[in-house]
Amino acid sequence: MLVRLVLVLAATTASAAAYLNDWSQAGVRNSQPTCVDIPRNMKLCHGIGYHKMLLPNLLDHDTMEEVSSQASSWVPLLNINCHADTKLFLCSLFSPVCLERLIYPCRSLCEKVKAGCEGRMRTYGFPWPDMFKCDKFPLDNDMCISPQVNNNSSSEADKCQACNPDQTYENIVDNFCRSDFAVRTKFEKVRKNKLISNKAKLLKVKSSVDKAQQRQLRRPTFTLQPSDTCCSDIMRGSTEVFLVMGQFRDSKIVPSFAMPWSKDSKAFKRALRTFKQINCTDPKFVSQSVISGVEDPANANRRKRGKAKGKKKQQQHKQQRKNPV
Structure with missing residues (x-):
């Protein structure tokens, strides 16, 4: 860099x-x-x-x-x-x-x-x-x-991105809201471009996902994108439980985010709590959960000047009380 x-x-x-x-x-x-x-x-x-x-x-x-x-x-x-x-x-x-x-x-x-x-x-x-x-x-x-x-x-960095995501609170919640589904699952079988699960717990299903697709998610077979096929090497032999999120593409379940179900991660536990209350269709609600801190400094500077004026007035009032005319 x-x-x-x-x-x-x-x-x-x-x-x-x-x-x-x-x-x-x-x-x-x-x-x-x-x-x-x-x-x-x-x-x-x-x-x-x-x-x-x-x-x-x-x-x-x-x-x-x-x-x-x-x-x-x-x-x-x-x-x-x-x-x-x-x-x-x-x-x-x-x-x-x-x-x-x-x-x-x-x-x-x-x-x-x-x-x-x-x-x-x-x-x-x-x-x-x-x-x-x-x-x-x-x-x-x-x-x-x-x-x-x-x-x-950049193309090299994109490889295996689905199974090596940034495990920050903001990135987990951002992916949750952009995904068609989120599930908790184990991978029973791993193929070159397939991750196969016998059972999954649904955490989120977008309203656009139909009933047939919802049934697919009960026992999902995830199809990896070409840039993510190396994920099969990472997942092979794993007995861990994973949080998996992604999209439906041409009737295929495509994962875009997969990370171990980490009970020791503060960011992960915080994200799970957010999942239960966040409304991903409301940008204002989501912004409070994900990037609420981002603000144009021009607005911040105006607010700062306002506070400074307020403090100055308070000081003037105190001075007037101390030295009445």
């Missing part, structure tokens, strides 16, 4: 004066740029591959408190795994690497992440925010952060 950053670091020879000039051109800043440690509690970007970030960042956040607060809102989007470069894109803005010049994400990086994530965000009632408009970012060059996942590596 950080190959591009290393190349940029090696190529950067500008003076500190040029760096400060770049910074001033980026907009009016309330404080001078400094390098600070990326805190451990900043889940979005801690462990990204570098330890120091610029403050203010590229989103005009002036304090680490503001950075951490705003960044935490985007962790759920990262956890639904809508694009492999989501973290790289977000952290290039929230925690830009400390170099002598400002390093922005390339426009192509923004466009690829947007293509992967915008549809999922809209499903839950969130538009792609103005602060991430891709035409704001530079065309690809040696001085911006380009996509790290190309078409070839």
Whole structure:
């Protein structure tokens, strides 16, 4: 992921004066740029591959408190795994690497992440925010952060994805709502492209699934997609119980998500509780369960200014009571 950053670091020879000039051109800043440690509690970007970030960042956040607060809102989007470069894109803005010049994400990086994530965000009632408009970012060059996942590596990453999903709360619930069915089952037989179960407990069946298909789910035979046939090697010989979710395609039961029924996983247990109460047909209800934290910072900043005005008025009232005219 950080190959591009290393190349940029090696190529950067500008003076500190040029760096400060770049910074001033980026907009009016309330404080001078400094390098600070990326805190451990900043889940979005801690462990990204570098330890120091610029403050203010590229989103005009002036304090680490503001950075951490705003960044935490985007962790759920990262956890639904809508694009492999989501973290790289977000952290290039929230925690830009400390170099002598400002390093922005390339426009192509923004466009690829947007293509992967915008549809999922809209499903839950969130538009792609103005602060991430891709035409704001530079065309690809040696001085911006380009996509790290190309078409070839992406196709490799897609292999066995059904049986190696991200086991985050957000991704489990996101798949639950997008699936035609969810079942609890064991695999009795495994073939090259088939996973065969003798019995399954239905956890969810979409209203579009007819009665014949529901009967299929009682003793399901799952048909793996070509990119997931390697799952048969992973599942062969397993005696574990699995949560399996997926779609009906041409009368075939196609799994898109399969993970062990893990009683020790907090994310898994939380997701199971959510299954019992979530209404997947209500985007507002789903957004509260999956990506409720995602918010355009413009709205957050307006709310913050409102709170600041409120505190100022309270202080003025207190002062007036202390010093009556």
